[in-house]
Each structure stands twice: as C-alpha cells, then as structure tokens.
Amino acid sequence: MSKPCDGALTLLPFHFRKLNGKRVLLVNLCGEYLLLDEGDFSRLLKAQTPDDLGGLYFPLKGRHFIADKDLDLSVNLLGVKMRSKRAYMRDFTALHMVVVTARCSCICDYCQASSSDPGARNLDMTTEVAEKVVDVIFDSPSPGVKIEFQGGEPTLNWPIIEFIVKRALKINRKKKKLLDFVICSNLMNAEEKWAKFCRENKISFSTSLDGPKEYHNLHRKCRDGGSSHDRFVKNLEFYRKNIHSRACSALLTITRDNIAHLHEIIDYYLDMGFRSIFLRALNPYGFAIKNRDHLGYDAHEFVRAYRDALEYIIELNLRGVYFSELYAEFLLMRILTPFSTGFVDLQSPAGAGISGAVYDYNGEVYPADEGRMLARMGDKRFLMGNVLHNAHREIFGGPVLRELVRESCVEMLPMCAQCVYQPYCGADPVRYYVERGDIRGRRPGSEFCIKNMGILDYLFEKLIENDDRVMDVFWSWIQREGLRCAPDEGK
Amino acid sequence: MEITILVTALTALTGAAGNEASSLPLREGQGYSGGYSEEMGIVEKLSSDLYRVEVSSLLYEREAVFTAAHRLNELFYVKVEPRGEDSFAVLLQCREAPQNSLDAEKAAHELVNDILEEQVRLDLVKRTGALREIIYQHAFIPLEEQKAAHE
Numbered sequence: 207m208s209k210p211c212d213g214a215l216t217l218l219p220f221h222f223r224k225l226n227g228k229r230v231l232l233v234n235l236c237g238e239y240l241l242l243d244e245g246d247f248s249r250l251l252k253a254q255t256p257d258d259l260g261g262l263y264f265p266l267k268g269r270h271f272i273a274d275k276d277l278d279l280s281v282n283l284l285g286v287k288m289r290s291k292r293a294y295m296r297d298f299t300a301l302h303m304v305v306v307t308a309r310c311s312c313i314c315d316y317c318q319a320s321s322s323d324p325g326a327r328n329l330d331m332t333t334e335v336a337e338k339v340v341d342v343i344f345d346s347p348s349p350g351v352k353i354e355f356q357g358g359e360p361t362l363n364w365p366i367i368e369f370i371v372k373r374a375l376k377i378n379r380k381k382k383k384l385l386d387f388v389i390c391s392n393l394m395n396a397e398e399k400w401a402k403f404c405r406e407n408k409i410s411f412s413t414s415l416d417g418p419k420e421y422h423n424l425h426r427k428c429r430d431g432g433s434s435h436d437r438f439v440k441n442l443e444f445y446r447k448n449i450h451s452r453a454c455s456a457l458l459t460i461t462r463d464n465i466a467h468l469h470e471i472i473d474y475y476l477d478m479g480f481r482s483i484f485l486r487a488l489n490p491y492g493f494a495i496k497n498r499d500h501l502g503y504d505a506h507e508f509v510r511a512y513r514d515a516l517e518y519i520i521e522l523n524l525r526g527v528y529f530s531e532l533y534a535e536f537l538l539m540r541i542l543t544p545f546s547t548g549f550v551d552l553q554s555p556a557g558a559g560i561s562g563a564v565y566d567y568n569g570e571v572y573p574a575d576e577g578r579m580l581a582r583m584g585d586k587r588f589l590m591g592n593v594l595h596n597a598h599r600e601i602f603g604g605p606v607l608r609e610l611v612r613e614s615c616v617e618m619l620p621m622c623a624q625c626v627y628q629p630y631c632g633a634d635p636v637r638y639y640v641e642r643g644d645i646r647g648r649r650p651g652s653e654f655c656i657k658n659m660g661i662l663d664y665l666f667e668k669l670i671e672n673d674d675r676v677m678d679v680f681w682s683w684i685q686r687e688g689l690r691c692a693p694d695e696g697k
Numbered sequence: 698m699e700i701t702i703l704v705t706a707l708t709a710l711t712g713a714a715g716n717e718a719s720s721l722p723l724r725e726g727q728g729y730s731g732g733y734s735e736e737m738g739i740v741e742k743l744s745s746d747l748y749r750v751e752v753s754s755l756l757y758e759r760e761a762v763f764t765a766a767h768r769l770n771e772l773f774y775v776k777v778e779p780r781g782e783d784s785f786a787v788l789l790q791c792r793e794a795p796q797n798s799l800d801a802e803k804a805a806h807e808l809v810n811d812i813l814e815e816q817v818r819l820d821l822v823k824r825t826g827a828l829r830e831i832i833y834q835h836a837f838i839p840l841e842e843q844k845a846a847h848e
Contacts, residue, residue, distance in 0.1 A: 216828070217821070217824050217825050218825060218828060219821075219822075219825040219826070219828055219829040219832065220821075220825075221818075222817075222818075222821075224814065235829065235832060235833075251817070251821075281828060281831055281832055281835065282835060284832045284835075284836075285831075285832050285833075285834075285835025285836045286835075286836075288832060288833070288835075288836035289835075289836040289837070292836065292837075620764070620767060621764075621767070621768065624764060624815065624818050648770075649768075650767065650768050650769070650770050650771040651771030
C-alpha cells in the first residue's frame with residue numbers, strides 16, 4: 207500500500223455521534239459513514255498531517271472525511287455527490303395526488319382523511335376541476351409525473367379517473383414525460399371494465415391490509431356492515447388475475463390492537479402473495495386523532511415493535527423467502543447507495559409541495575395529504591391555491607410553499623442541525639404544525655424524531671455488525687431481487 | 698445538599714478540538730477519550746426534582762450549552778443563566794415528579810457530556826464550515842454556471 211501524502215491535513219465537514227462501546231459514528235455531507243473508536247476519533251481531531259493518522263488515513267480519505275494535497279478535488283467530488291443525492295430537488299414536483307372524491311365505502315377508525323358518506327356526491331371532483339388539475343400537473347417541470355388517485359375511495363368516482371388518465375395521456379403525447387398512474391383503493395369494489403382500463407393503461411393499485419380477518423375488520427369497517435376483509439381478498443384476487451399478478455401493493459397501519467402481532471401479520475402478507483410490507487405508524491390526522499386513546503401507542507413502543515418485526519423479516523430472507531420492509535429498504539438505499547432517493551415524507555427541504563402535491567376534489571391544492579386532512583378538520587393553513595383560479599406558477603411559487611421550503615431544511619433546524627443522521631433524514635413541517643402548532647417543530651419528545659432515530663439506530667447497528675448474510679439481504683432489498691441462494695442453506 | 702462531581706470518560710473540549718479554534722492550549726494526554734478535568738462541570742441536586750449543572754464559560758460557548766440543554770426540555774423545565782463571570786448554570790426541574798430519581802440524576806449528569814460534545818461540534822464547524830459552504834454552493838449551482846466557471 208502506498209504511503210499517505212506529505213503536507214497539511216484538512217478536515218472535511220462531517221457529523222458524529224458517540225455510540226455504546228466507546229465508538230463514534232461519523233457521517234459526512236453525502237451520507238458516507240465510518241466507525242471509529244474514541245481514541246481514533248480523538249486522533250483525527252488532533253491530527254495535523256497525514257502521518258499523524260497512520261492506518262486511519264486511507265479509510266478516512268477514501269470516504270471524504272479528510273483531504274490533503276487534493277483539497278479542490280475532494281470538495282468537487284463531495285459537491286458532485288451531493289448534487290446526485292439531491293437530484294429530486296432539480297426535478298421539482300413529480301408526485302401528484304388527486305382526490306377525485308371525499309366519499310368512501312368504508313369508515314375506518316384511523317381514517318386520516320375523515321372520509322364522508324358514499325351518498326355525498328357534492329364531494330366528487332367535477333370534469334371542469336379535473337381538466338384544470340391535469341393542466342396544472344403538466345405545467346410541472348418534472349420529467350416524471352406520477353398521478354395517484356386518492357379519496358375517500360377514488361373508484362367511487364370512476365368516470366373522473368378515466369377522464370384524467372385519458373387527458374393526461376393525450377397531453378403527454380406532446381410533453382413526453384415519464385407518466386405513471388396509481389389508484390389508492392380499499393379494494394371494496396371491482397369491475398371488469400375498470401380492470402381492463404387499468405391493464406390497458408398500466409395502472410396499479412396501492413391498498414391497505416391490516417392482517418388476518420380479525421385484525422383487518424377491527425378498524426377497517428364497511429359502512430354497510432359487511433366484512434371489509436372478505437371483499438378485500440376477493441377483489442385482490444380479481445385485480446391480480448385481470449390486471450397483473452403484481453398489480454397491488456399494500457401497507458399496514460399499526461394500531462394498539464395489532465402492534466403485538468406483527469410476525470403473524472407478516473406471515474399473512476406472505477400467504478396473500480405480497481413480497482413486501484410497509485410498517486406504517488398511526489398518523490395524527492383525521493379520525494386517528496379522535497380515536498387516539500384506544501388506537502394509539504407510544505413512539506418508543508412503535509420502535510420496539512418495528513425492530514422486532516424487521517428482525518423477523520431478515521430471518522425470513524435468510525431462510526430463502528424474499529420479503530422486504532419498504533421503509534427500511536428506502537433508508538438503506540439512502541445510506542448505502544449514491545443515488546437520489548426522494549421520499550415526500552423524509553426530505554430536506556421537506557418534500558411537501560416540491561416533490562408531491564395534493565389536489566382536493568374542489569380544486570384546492572395542498573403541499574401534502576396531511577395539509578388537505580388538516581383543511582378537512584377546519585384549518586386551511588397550507589392551502590396553496592385553487593386550480594380553478596390560479597396558474598401553476600401562482601400555486602407552486604406562492605408564499606405557502608416558499609415558507610415550507612425555507613423552514614424545513616434539516617441543516618438549520620434545532621437538533622437536526624447537529625444530528626449524525628441528518629443526510630438520511632428530513633423534515634415534516636405539516637406534521638410538526640399538527641403536533642406543536644409550529645412548522646419548525648420541536649424535536650425533543652417528537653414522535654417523528656423518536657421513530658426515525660430509532661429505526662436508523664437499528665439499521666446502523668446492523669450495518670456496523672456487518673454480518674455478510676444480513677448485508678446480502680439488505681442489498682437484495684435495494685436491488686429488489688431475492689438472494690440467489692438462501693445464505694443459511696448448506697450450513 | 699448533595700454535590701456530585703461529575704466523573705466522565707470524556708475530556709475537556711480543548712483536547713477534543715485540538716486546533717487553533719480552541720481558546721485554551723491542549724494539555725498533554727488530553728483528547729476526546731483522554732483525561733478528566735473538574736473544570737468540566739458540577740452537578741448539584743438541589744431537591745428531589747431540582748438539579749443545577751454548572752459548567753465553565755471559559756471552556757464552553759453559550760451555543761453549546763443551549764443546544765445540549767434544549768434536548769432536555771421534554772423531561773425538565775430548563776433555565777440557563779450566567780453564574781459569575783466564568784460559568785453557566787443550567788437549572789433543571791423535573792416536569793413531573795420523577796418515578797425514578799436515578800433517571801433524572803443521570804440525565805443531569807449526561808448534560809455535562811452533551812455540552813462537551815456540542816462544543817466539539819461547534820469547533821468542528823469552525824474548522825470545516827467554510828468548506829461546507831463551498832460544497833453546498835458547488836452542489837446547487839446551476840450546471841451552466843458551473844460549466845462556465847470551469848471554462
């Protein structure tokens with residue numbers, strides 16, 4: 207191995223955190239990380255020349271924690287890496303959530319959108335509004351556009367879904383954006399013509415499954431009193447058969463009733479043919495706030511349950527069963543790869559508005575679904591404009607979004623500014639506002655912070671252990687393909 | 698009054714920073730995991746739910762004290778005040794009657810270590826802050842301008 211360069215040593219910017227066992231985790235601006243023991247950390251801080259670092263020189267230099275003669279090159283490289291990691295900002299709003307109706311066939315205990323009765327047709331989006339929504343969406347500079355139909359239950363206003371898809375496809379013949387459609391549905395309804403339309407236009411479904419029948423029916427309730435689980439299973443099968451075997455992905459909402467049964471629920475997801483799960487904590491909006499006393503749990507309890515569930519999922523993968531947890535998968539991609547990983551709920555500045563936006567049935571535009579839910583609760587703090595009266599520039603260049611961007615950079619938020627996980631994390635100003643009445647939020651005691659810190663702590667424990675078999679599992683999630691052979695086989 | 702002198706594995710921040718940004722010279726043998734100095738901090742238990750943490754303002758900056766104390770405001774009512782010419786006092790009153798007084802005491806003791814870590818961070822920012830600005834500028838400058846700058 208060659209010798210370190212002679213000359214002065216320059217520290218490059220990084221964050222650090224002391225871990226148990228007298229070790230210190232270092233993370234640089236681009237998310238590259240290194241673990242040092244306390245003695246070596248002290249040595250790094252005191253080092254004046256490369257020789258002072260001995261064997262630490264190459265790992266520190268290779269991961270851009272120090273520079274010597276080539277300072278310009280190191281700074282340029284870090285700039286380029288950061289530019290790549292933040293590419294999502296360059297594209298601007300790519301995710302457009304369109305609430306085609308606020309009506310819903312279900313009345314779930316934790317409904318974030320405070321959905322309304324199926325008879326309330328005045329809560330449907332009209333053709334006039336839908337036309338303007340599509341026009342505003344295609345004014346977005348983003349080269350990729352995903353239109354996500356939401357509700358209520360969007361399929362209750364199917365004609366508007368068809369209208370928007372057809373209009374978007376027509377406009378896109380000229381605009382030539384990467385266009386994608388998703389319907390967020392409770393799967394209580396299914397029709398042949400819908401399946402045909404989805405198949406022809408490559409539309410997929412995103413749905414919710416709370417586990418076996420006893421858990422699913424507990425809080426996901428049909429307004430007509432029927433079993434939501436039975437209909438879900440029947441229609442899931444129908445859509446898989448008539449659209450595509452992977453036409454539906456599902457997420458789990460964790461409540462006090464199922465938090466202790468996550469292994470059983472994961473097994474059920476596997477039985478139902480899913481290859482992934484999104485372990486989602488209860489959000490403080492809509493009916494979930496009203497019912498918090500009997501649905502909710504402590505953020506620390508969520509982290510314990512999450513860790514335990516992830517251990518189980520890793521174990522399944524080691525036995526040769528490909529199955530991933532989507533939040534961990536996303537965070538690992540952010541930690542282990544140089545790629546841009548935009549995620550509306552965990553970005554800096556916040557993804558609200560600049561990565562995703564919500565168009566309510568009446569044409570009002572909000573930076574995030576939570577802003578719309580807040581409006582439903584009577585607070586229009588985050589209303590950015592209305593497609594009927596405002597152009598794209600007015601909606602997305604207005605004071606609401608400018609304030610959100612200005613106040614949601616983790617680099618300047620108290621506690622986040624010093625946090626070692628800063629390059630992997632983000633801000634959620636709408637949530638902070640709901641929790642504390644202030645878009646900057648307050649990290650001590652914040653559920654958002656406890657949850658994300660807890661999950662990142664767990665992932666870093668695993669990364670630091672560096673067990674080849676577990677790392678293979680993590681990489682298989684990032685690459686979205688199963689292990690070629692089960693690591694435990696043949697042992 | 699119970700007075701506990703904090704014994705910590707960490708050492709004075711001057712050693713941790715170890716460069717010209719520090720206001721005091723580095724003593725032999727000090728480092729992030731090196732020796733221990735009584736100047737680092739004193740924790741006093743004033744009553745069953747009230748603690749006072751005192752640290753030297755010659756060693757620590759106000760920002761380091763504020764940042765570390767801020768983290769405790771969910772557990773405690775926190776008051777930071779100057780004490781004499783060369784100290785900061787942080788008064789910590791438990792928000793709720795402590796179920797386990799050891800937890801509250803531990804949190805008060807941890808504060809001294811946290812202040813030290815925050816000071817190390819501040820010193821790092823002094824050393825690397827200018828580069829950080831350049832890297833951010835480089836990352837966010839429009840490509841056309843970047844290209845023009847290289848030509």
